[in-house]
Amino acid sequence: MQLTWSHAVLNVKDAPKMLDFYTNTLGFSISDRGPIAEDGPDIIFLSQNHNEHHQLALVATREDEGPSNALNHMAFRVQSFEDLQTLQSRLEALEQKFLPLSHGNTLSFYFSDPEGNGLEVFWDTPWHVSQPSGAVWDNQMDEAAALAWVEETFGQDPQFGRREESAQEFVNRTR
Numbered sequence: 001m002q003l004t005w006s007h008a009v010l011n012v013k014d015a016p017k018m019l020d021f022y023t024n025t026l027g028f029s030i031s032d033r034g035p036i037a038e039d040g041p042d043i044i045f046l047s048q049n050h051n052e053h054h055q056l057a058l059v060a061t062r063e064d065e066g067p068s069n070a071l072n073h074m075a076f077r078v079q080s081f082e083d084l085q086t087l088q089s090r091l092e093a094l095e096q097k098f099l100p101l102s103h104g105n106t107l108s109f110y111f112s113d114p115e116g117n118g119l120e121v122f123w124d125t126p127w128h129v130s131q132p133s134g135a136v137w138d139n140q141m142d143e144a145a146a147l148a149w150v151e152e153t154f155g156q157d158p159q160f161g162r163r164e165e166s167a168q169e170f171v172n173r174t175r
């Protein structure tokens with residue numbers, strides 16, 4: 001199992017101000033945005049890489065003052081479904097709780113490190129799905145069953161399609 005860095009999600013206080021900085025000063029483009037739950041705050045996805053749906057995302061959840069934990073989670077990609085199964089058995093051996101959540105474009109596990117920092121480890125599915133999207137998946141399924149479940153669960157999304165097509169669309173829109 002090898003992890004490659006994918007993205008961080010920050011809890012922010014002033015989303016418009018942060019968005020202005022990350023887009024106009026650092027050059028990110030918005031790849032998607034929307035409420036994370038009914039009546040929830042917006043999550044804003046940012047990227048400069050068409051192969052990465054988001055390299056950074058901002059969620060306006062912080063109301064506290066001062067240097068509290070701004071980090072929502074860090075995310076790493078694995079190369080195979082088998083890697084997810086390896087991780088699953090390691091987490092189970094530690095009795096570490098995890099949430100199997102699929103974003104349609106991923107099969108993910110969400111969990112925490114020993115000090116409570118949020119982590120996501122995911123495997124890419126072949127599809128693009130508009131974000132935010134999410135559904136809990138049954139991590140006892142094998143790879144074929146899991147992929148069939150993803151297609152069935154997210155196939156109605158208006159943006160559902162092959163990953164490469166949406167990557168090309170992002171290139172066209174942001175160049």
Ligand SMILES: [Fe+2]
Pocket residue numbers: 007009073075120
């Ligand atoms: Fe994530």
